[in-house]
Amino acid sequence: MTQAATPVLDVTDLATRFDTQDGMVHAVNGVSFTLNRGEFLGVVGESGSGKSVTMMSLLRLIPIPPGQIVSGKAMFEGQDLLAMELEDLRSVRGGRIGFIFQDPLTSLNPVLTVGHQIMESLDIHTDIPEKERPDRAQQLLELVGIPAAKQRLDNFPHELSGGMRQRVMIAMALACSPRVIIADEPTTALDVTIQAQIIEIVKELRQRLGTAVIWITHDLGVVAGLADRVIVMYGGQIVEEATVSDLYSDPKHPYTRGLLGSVPRLDQKGLKLVNIKGQPPSLWERPASCSFAPRCPYAFDRCRAENPPLMDVGPGHKAACWWDVDNGRPR
Amino acid sequence: MSTETLSGGAAAPPRAREVMVDVKGLKKHFPIMKGVFRRQVGAVKAVDGVSFEIYRGETLGLVGESGSGKSTTGRVILQLDQVTEGTILFEGHDLTQLHGEDLRSLRPRMQMVFQDPHASLNPRMTVGSIIGEPLSEHRQGSSDERQQRIGELLSLVGLEPKHANRYPHEFSGGQRQRIGIARAIALNPDFIVCDEPIAALDVSIQAQVVNLLENLQDVLGLTYLFISHDLSMIRHIADRVAVMYLGKIMELADVDVLYNDPKHPYTKALLSAVPVPDPEVESARKRVILEGDIPSPANPPPGCVFNTRCPIAQERCSLEVPVFRELTPGRWVACHFAE
Numbered sequence: 001m002t003q004a005a006t007p008v009l010d011v012t013d014l015a016t017r018f019d020t021q022d023g024m025v026h027a028v029n030g031v032s033f034t035l036n037r038g039e040f041l042g043v044v045g046e047s048g049s050g051k052s053v054t055m056m057s058l059l060r061l062i063p064i065p066p067g068q069i070v071s072g073k074a075m076f077e078g079q080d081l082l083a084m085e086l087e088d089l090r091s092v093r094g095g096r097i098g099f100i101f102q103d104p105l106t107s108l109n110p111v112l113t114v115g116h117q118i119m120e121s122l123d124i125h126t127d128i129p130e131k132e133r134p135d136r137a138q139q140l141l142e143l144v145g146i147p148a149a150k151q152r153l154d155n156f157p158h159e160l161s162g163g164m165r166q167r168v169m170i171a172m173a174l175a176c177s178p179r180v181i182i183a184d185e186p187t188t189a190l191d192v193t194i195q196a197q198i199i200e201i202v203k204e205l206r207q208r209l210g211t212a213v214i215w216i217t218h219d220l221g222v223v224a225g226l227a228d229r230v231i232v233m234y235g236g237q238i239v240e241e242a243t244v245s246d247l248y249s250d251p252k253h254p255y256t257r258g259l260l261g262s263v264p265r266l267d268q269k270g271l272k273l274v275n276i277k278g279q280p281p282s283l284w285e286r287p288a289s290c291s292f293a294p295r296c297p298y299a300f301d302r303c304r305a306e307n308p309p310l311m312d313v314g315p316g317h318k319a320a321c322w323w324d325v326d327n328g329r330p331r
Numbered sequence: 332m333s334t335e336t337l338s339g340g341a342a343a344p345p346r347a348r349e350v351m352v353d354v355k356g357l358k359k360h361f362p363i364m365k366g367v368f369r370r371q372v373g374a375v376k377a378v379d380g381v382s383f384e385i386y387r388g389e390t391l392g393l394v395g396e397s398g399s400g401k402s403t404t405g406r407v408i409l410q411l412d413q414v415t416e417g418t419i420l421f422e423g424h425d426l427t428q429l430h431g432e433d434l435r436s437l438r439p440r441m442q443m444v445f446q447d448p449h450a451s452l453n454p455r456m457t458v459g460s461i462i463g464e465p466l467s468e469h470r471q472g473s474s475d476e477r478q479q480r481i482g483e484l485l486s487l488v489g490l491e492p493k494h495a496n497r498y499p500h501e502f503s504g505g506q507r508q509r510i511g512i513a514r515a516i517a518l519n520p521d522f523i524v525c526d527e528p529i530a531a532l533d534v535s536i537q538a539q540v541v542n543l544l545e546n547l548q549d550v551l552g553l554t555y556l557f558i559s560h561d562l563s564m565i566r567h568i569a570d571r572v573a574v575m576y577l578g579k580i581m582e583l584a585d586v587d588v589l590y591n592d593p594k595h596p597y598t599k600a601l602l603s604a605v606p607v608p609d610p611e612v613e614s615a616r617k618r619v620i621l622e623g624d625i626p627s628p629a630n631p632p633p634g635c636v637f638n639t640r641c642p643i644a645q646e647r648c649s650l651e652v653p654v655f656r657e658l659t660p661g662r663w664v665a666c667h668f669a670e
Contacts, residue, residue: 046533161624191396192560193621196604200620218534221563221606225613244610262538264567266605267612269587273567275538279503 007075008179008212009035009058014072014082016050016057019065026286027053029236030071032310035180038210042223042244044259045233048280051216054233055182059093060086077179095125098173098211102185104165108157114141114168115153118175125176140171145201163194170201174209182214187222199226220263224248229316232256235281235291238310242317252319252326254296290322298323302330350420351522351554352385352408357417359400359407363629375629377403379578380417382655383663385522390548390555392569392586394562394601398625399575401558405524408556409441410434421522439469439518444544446527448507452499458485458510459495465517484513487550488543505536509543516547524556529564541568562605566590571661574598577628577636580655584662594658594669597637635666643668 016028028050035041045051056062058074058081074081076097081089093099101107109117118137122128128136134153141149144167157165166186173181183202187195203226206213217223223230223244230247232240232255240253251257261274278295281287290296293303300323308320311331324331360374378400385391395401406412408419410426419426424437445451452461459481466477482492488509499507508528515523525544529537545568547553559565565572566586573583574597582595593599600619607613621640626632632639638648647667655665 046535163624191625192562192604193396193600194624195606196618196620199606200618219606220534220608221613224608224610225606225616248608248610259534260608262535263608264563265607265609266563266566266590266602267607267609269566269590273538273542275542276535277539279505280533280535 005036007034008037008039008077010073010075011054011058012073014054014057014074015070016053016062016067017070018062018067023284026283027067027236028057029286031233031236031238033231033238033241035212035214037179038212040206040213040215040226040228042227042230043214043216043233044218044220044223044230045216046218046280048235048283049233050236051233052184053236055184055214055216058082058182059097059099060089061093061099091125094121094173095176096179098176098178098181100166100169100173100181100183100186102188104162104169105157107169108165110157112156113153114155114157114160118153118168118172121172121175136175137171140175141168143174143205144168144171145197146171161194162190163197166190166194166198167201170198170205174205174211177209178211180212180214182216184216185218186215188217188219195222202226220248220259232259235287236283237287237291237320238318239292239321240319241310242314246314246317250314250317252313252317253292253321254298254323254325255292256319257325258295290320298325300330349387350384351387351422352556353418353420354384354404354408355382355418355420357381357404357407357419358415359403359412360415373629375627376578376631377628378407379628379631381573381575381578381580382417383573383580383583385554385556387521387554388548388552389570390557390568392565392572393556393558393575394560394565394572395575396560396601396625398577398628400578400628401560401575402526404575405443405526405556405558409443409524411443439465440520441522441524442515442518442520444508444511444515444523444525444528447531448504448511449499449531451511452507454499457496457498458490458502461499461510462495462514462517465514469518471518480517484517487516487547488513489539503536504532505539508532508540512540512543512547516551516553519551520553522554522556524558526558527560528557530559530561537564544568562602563607574601577626577631579636579665580663581637581666582664584664588662594662594664595666596641596643600640600642 012032014028014031018025018027031054043051057069069082072082115137118140119133122133122136137153138149141152146152146167187198215223227244230244231238234255240256251260258276262276276295281291287307289305290303290308293299302322308322310318310320313319322331357378358380359378360376362371363373365372393401407414414427462484463477463481481495485492485494490509529540557568569586572586572589574581576597582598593602600621603619623640626639634649634651635653638644653665653667655663658664
């Protein structure tokens with residue numbers, strides 16, 4: 001979406017740690033990005049890459065302690081989410097910023113009906129009068145394609161299937177017409193035919209409502225058809241950022257390349273999967289050098305000595321890598 | 332054993348097409364009990380009449396969504412669960428009729444790799460004793476020979492022999508899956524059921540484990556039943572594919588045939604639902620979106636089990652169970668309208 005790129009969310013130098021019994025976990029290490037109005041941003045990474053903690057930190061949804069947000073700014077509509085009073089932040093959460101979690105069963109209240117939960121959110125975040133709330137709740141369920149929406153309002157979460165629950169979550173996130181929706185692996189727990197249903201709904205809703213979306217996933221396939229831009233995370237840092245077409249057709253970071261090479265494709269019978277050697281990094285120390293260097297086929301001295309910042313490598317394309325993969329020489 | 336020697340999942344189908352495992356009319360129903368007297372009030376028809384063959388040296392992929400019965404099929408074939416009905420011939424022996432020592436003597440030839448490497452390895456045993464357990468259980472070799480074999484197995488799966496003294500928690504998910512694989516191949520099996528062996532692993536680690544499995548297949552001449560919900564990975568690793576839905580096989584064919592020209596409406600929908608990591612391909616794709624959810628296997632719809640969600644269903648489909656028929660040689664489908 002090329003809407004004069006006005007940022008709705010601007011995050012700079014976010015760092016989050018967890019002080020555990022076994023030591024300090026450096027989960028997020030200096031993450032900066034912007035989300036533009038109406039934009040669909042895909043955030044891709046493996047487990048432990050910091051993709052979820054980054055987004056949870058923005059709304060201070062991480063447990064504090066042991067978690068602590070060490071540094072950073074997150075400007076949303078002129079206010080810093082990280083410096084705001086907790087009371088004010090509450091009105092942002094679930095209001096102007098909606099959240100969709102991976103597992104709807106744990107994020108919905110099991111003893112309240114679906115309708116009750118949606119109306120509660122309308123009560124807290126909007127000024128829709130009480131009488132009109134049931135109608136609005138029903139409209140929302142219809143919006144996300146739930147059949148017999150009126151009857152469903154009286155259902156408890158356990159009476160719905162996984163796909164239906166996730167639709168309810170989306171309806172709840174949409175309840176207060178948010179500016180931004182953060183969706184954390186919303187389709188990971190679902191079967192592939194149900195995932196396709198959800199993706200279809202999200203695509204359609206986005207065109208109708210123009211809400212900006214951050215979609216966190218480990219599945220490179222899911223965001224390929226959805227996102228405008230994609231961020232790739234590794235070891236608590238952003239290693240690459242590009243438009244969706246640039247990222248998939250011309251990845252600049254060896255990790256992104258490795259990731260794309262290691263997933264088989266439905267539409268191609270590849271000969272061999274290129275695997276990334278070794279293990280994901282431990283997060284016990286703040287990375288002093290490139291955290292991908294031990295697994296990287298291009299690593300040279302500088303990579304093991306100095307942590308590369310996110311550098312411009314093309315128009316709207318950034319990568320945190322000392323090696324210029326296109327020209328086969330250091331940057 | 333270098334990874335370069337690998338020919339990958341694209342290996343030509345076995346020449347002689349010798350049937351190793353022959354499954355006929357397999358059913359597995361789990362009873363539903365109710366009340367004080369635990370009366371049976373129904374049954375979950377996890378597997379409800381499936382027939383297929385597995386050829387020596389091939390990888391048969393078994394795909395399906397959750398509740399399709401793919402894992403139960405794998406477990407029943409290895410007799411980890413009793414069959415309700417049907418026969419399973421393993422090189423001519425009907426496993427469903429074998430008991431005690433007769434079955435036990437065949438056990439070393441067929442093994443399983445489990446999904447969750449955290450749950451399937453005993454946390455109180457060292458890696459060496461986990462891998463060595465099948466060896467001592469089936470009385471193979473002296474103690475020294477076993478130690479040597481454990482070292483060999485560890486290097487075969489890409490770990491170091493010195494790791495034998497460590498415990499499972501000291502390893503990452505991918506490494507644990509390697510330990511599970513080492514244990515499975517310890518007795519030189521011919522046939523391995525891989526039940527979602529990569530589902531719990533990160534993307535970059537999945538490729539490592541799949542490459543290892545392919546490599547071992549080449550080196551040791553293994554036959555795999557590879558169970559997965561990941562259609563892209565199945566395309567990569569399998570020679571032939573069976574698609575399951577609610578306890579039945581909907582379609583079975585050579586992998587390229589099935590992916591390039593699916594005949595069953597469920598296969599078509601399933602394949603079209605899988606996202607491809609390529610924005611250009613994605614923007615051009617037409618999706619078949621299935622309505623509704625998978626029905627419960629305790630109460631499957633009458634007629635064709637897929638008829639409640641099928642875009643081309645007609646009256647006949649809810650009345651008559653479609654025959655699983657051979658459309659062209661080697662290509663099977665269970666749909667009234669497939670041609």
